Amino acid sequence: MRICFVSNLYPPNVLGGAEIVVEKMANAMNKRGHTVIVITTSPDDSMHILKEEGITVYQLNTTRLYPTYKQTEPQGVKKPLWHVFDLWNNKTLNVIKEILVKESIDIVHINNFKGLSLSCFKSGKDLDIPVVYESHDFSLICPRANLIRGNNTLCQNRNVICNEYVRVQRKLLSDNVDLVISPSQFMIDTFRDNNFFNNTDCVKIPLGVEFESNRTVKNYDTIDITYIGTLGKHKGVHTLITAFKQINNENIRLHIIGKGYDEEEFKKMGDTDDRIIFHGFVDNRDILKYYEMTNILVIPSICYDNSPLVIYESFSTGTPVIGSSIGGIPELITEGYNGFLFESGNSDSLKEKLVKVINDKELLKTLECNAFDSLPSDSMEIMISQIIREYDQLVEQ
Incomplete structure (x- = not known):
């Protein structure tokens, strides 16, 4: 054809x-x-x-x-x-x-x-x-x-x-x-x-996803939380940064990957917290290593996301996802099974879900298994x- x-x-x-x-x-x-x-x-x-x-x-x-x-x-x-x-x-x-x-x-x-x-x-x-x-x-x-x-x-x-x-x-x-x-x-x-x-x-x-499904062996000494996507307020990155900064834990890191028109504002928000790392734009061909090192992927959108590719890619490495309960995101995330949902735009709601996973390594490991099973190989x-x-x-x- x-x-x-x-x-x-x-x-x-x-x-x-x-x-x-x-x-x-x-x-x-x-x-x-x-x-x-x-x-x-x-x-x-x-x-x-x-x-x-x-x-x-x-x-x-x-x-x-x-x-x-x-x-x-x-x-x-x-x-x-x-x-x-x-x-x-x-x-x-x-x-x-x-x-x-x-x-x-x-x-x-x-x-x-x-x-x-x-x-x-x-x-x-x-x-x-x-x-x-x-x-x-x-x-x-x-x-x-x-x-x-x-x-x-x-x-x-x-x-x-x-x-x-x-x-x-x-x-x-x-x-x-x-x-x-x-x-x-x-x-x-x-x-x-x-x-x-x-x-x-x-x-x-x-x-x-093109990635061959491969459940990654995770490290739990430091819990790596990652956002991958456009750096715009409609994607709720500011909600994520606000929630993360309120968590008093030195063994967590927030990795922000992408570019966008609100990038400089987000960097200023993260200036006072050395746990927040901005990686800039990463070519999709090089993105796999970031999923592999991630413990929790976060989709904090305040807009009606359709069906974010990053969720599928995350599941292919056995990485659970915390996402806004908006748009098509709830069609992919089952609460307490392969991740958690939180109220869109509510940093306190997001913080609660993050703390729940950060403080319970056994829960995190269960979510990883289920996330990997959520996507056909x-x-x-x-x-x-x-x-x-x-x-x-x-x-x-």
């Missing part, structure tokens, strides 16, 4: 987990003998065609005002204008259609699309090629994609401008999607609650097989 993955970002241009998931899918499909191409945005003003281990990557330069991978940097009027321009882009539509014809594509698998506009969905429909949408965020129902307001609180009711933005997106998307895939039921339900995909088949397919193979079955059904229709 000839598969086209569409993703607004693709390594080495990385801002979050979605583009890493796309790369893993593309590599896995390629290894299975399928022909894979990737369409993404360009990091500069030029179009590039790259060849990477048998995969052709088209980097398009159709984005206006600023490159997609710099979306965390612009301030002021540029951001809302960028979103308006990005609603529909005929240049993107025509370029993608040319690529799909040139590459004789059988199926289009769209992931995060901001920067390529909603026109990318129509490209497949115009050519009678089945279109799959795998949703990693809430871009269709929120300009910020995370349902978080500017003051870092959950958006419970959209304002008039956002309502109009969503209405326009719903109209432009039309019936250009044949199948929706999501790793969490929460995201599927949220879209349908907002009148998206009510008449479109939606299927939950959990993520897979062939999770990537299971995910790819499920996706291929969906592809086959669409192509045969």
Whole structure:
């Protein structure tokens, strides 16, 4: 089969987990003998065609005002204008259609699309090629994609401008999607609650990891607590730092891995505590060693995370997870079995769960065993097989 993955970002241009998931899918499909191409945005003003281990990557330069991978940097009027321009882009539509014809594509698998506009969905429909949408965020129902307001609180009711933005997106998307895939039921339900995909088949397919499952032998002399992800307030890193600093124990360490627009503020929060270590951005190919040395992974999000890849990766090494009871996170963490859940944004609630695990090594060891059993050893193979079955059904229709 000839598969086209569409993703607004693709390594080495990385801002979050979605583009890493796309790369893993593309590599896995390629290894299975399928022909894979990737369409993404360009990091500069030029179009590039790259060849990477048998995969052709088209980097398009159709984005206006600023490159997609710099979306965390612009301030002021540029951001809302960028979103308006990005609603529909005929240049993107025509370029993608040319690529799909040139590459004789059988199926289009769209992931995060901001920067390529909603026109990318129509490209497949115009050519009678089945279109799959795998949703990693809430871009269709929120300009910020995370349902978080500017003051870092959950958006419970959209304002008039956002309502109009969503209405326009719903109209432009039309019936250009044949199948929706999501790793969490929460995201599927949220879209349908907002009148998206009510008449479109939606299927939950959990993520897979490339790491060979290998339960790590842990050290308990020092309890290593780790956060891996974007350094933004919507991810609740400040909640984690606050909770950690309140724990009076010299034999614990907090490792913070990632980059983001609130990074400097978080570093200032941790300045007075030598137990807090910032490692900066770590390439996904080098991340395994951090899971292996970690006793507890923490996902402190205050936004509706979909199905964080880091939880799957953590389980593959037998590392339990403490996460916010929000979004798709509770679909992965079973309280007291492979980790714990805490009230999102509540540092006291998080502190209580951390102390519970830190002070009970036998509990921690039990959580490790259960975490390892929470992920099938062939999770990537299971995910790819499920996706291929969906592809086959669409192509045969």
